[in-house]
Amino acid sequence: MQLFNNTHYDFLGTKWPFIIASLILTAAGLVSIVVKGGPKYGIDFAGGAVMYLRFNQEPPVDQIRAALESKIQGEVSVQQITGAPEVLVGTQIKDEKELNVNRQVIEDTLRSTFGAGGGKLDLNNASGDQLASKLREPLLQAAVAMSEQELQTVVKAIADFRASKGGLLTSLDQLSGVPGVTPQVLNAIKQECALGPFTILSAEVVGPKVGRDLQKQAILATLYALAGMLVYIALRFEWIYGVAAVVAVLHDTILTLGLFSLFNKEISLTVVAALLTLVGYSMNDTIVVFDRIRENLRSMRRESLPEIINLSVNQTLSRTILTSGLTLLTALSLWLFGGQVLNGFAFALVVGIIVGTYSSIYIASPILLFSQNVLERKRGTKQTPAVSVKQAASSPAGGGRKAVRS
Helix, strand or coil: CCCCCCCCCCCHHHHHHHHHHHHHHHHHHHHHHHHCCCCCECHHHHCEEEEEEEECCCCCHHHHHHHHHCCCCCCEEEEECCCCCEEEEEEECCCCHHHHHHHHHHHHHHHHHHCCCCCCEECCCCCHHHHHHHHHHHHHHCCCCCCHHHHHHHHHHHHHHHHHCCCCCCCHHHHHHCCCCCHHHHHHHHHHEECCCEEEEEEEEECHHHHHHHHHHHHHHHHHHHHHHHHHHHHHCCHHHHHHHHHHHHHHHHHHHHHHHHCCCCECHHHHHHHHHHHHHHHHHHHHHHHHHHHHHHHCCCCCHHHHHHHHHHHCHHHHHHHHHHHHHHHHHHHHHCCCCCHHHHHHHHHHHHHHHHHHHHCHHHHHHHHHHHHHHHHCCCCCCHHHHHHHHHCHHHCCCCCCCC
16 A cells, blocks of 8 residues: 655755754753753652552542641652543652551551441452451351351452452442352341442552662663664664664654653653663664665665655655554554553653654654765765765675775
């Protein structure tokens, strides 16, 4: 399928608006990072405790924040998830001693503020062992003949049923259809249990030392990926192509991180995964363009390098639009409907795909042309594709390495 057949756009002639826009956005992002004292790291890197809560009605965000801030020192973040009665509650920690303390304080505060009350067990947040321990004596007093194995089976069935309801029950009568929950068992549950208005879907804790180690490893992983790609392209093409491609990908990464700072979004492990994905995606797009440039250099030795670059970009334009467009639609869907947990990951993908696509055309190609011109001036020759012909001749399809003059 060809969306753009025989196009003749002058991409190099219109490069400056895109280059200037990139410089402005990059500068704004870097200034934002410096002003804010660095990137805004998530729990994965900064260390802390985070809980994912679901309520049976609109979450009282202000009440949650007020309750936690009165019990926990330091910054407490409470973020409501758009379009759902769910919130993310997080708190940073300064040392390992605060780790388990903060998590327990969050749980205790939420349960005392929004829990079932009345001394009854909150079934929406009770573990299997807690529920079994709570029911064991009342069932014995009610003369319900049930072995320990049967009790554990019933408790597991209740937990599975609660999970099928999104972790949140709205009425104890809903348990009447659960296997093993007889009227006597249901009566005991109603005596000993109640339903709180929220449930803890997940809880996660990361120590500060682990967070710093993860931060260091994420930076090294990105740098190693860029270095490996530089070596590959230098061997596959020439070193000048590798420099152009790596500078373009580095531009994509810095610009994306700057936008994260401008939009006050956290950088987590999933965001790093997205950035590494985009490094590969952008590099692949750039290599496709460079490969076409190399092919055209072998067959169009008398054309100037700018003409060859423009032609090559036009020839790969249909492939670029189709690939990037379909990938962008998927990333947009994930960003809009993937929920708060995947929001940062999806945002990085959306920004990275857009930036990576135009950087292959308006960043990598101009850098290649500029570098080529600098080399030509240093060698004291006028601008011809002779250097690139040399490179083309060194490729497997080029035969040997002999000088060719136009």
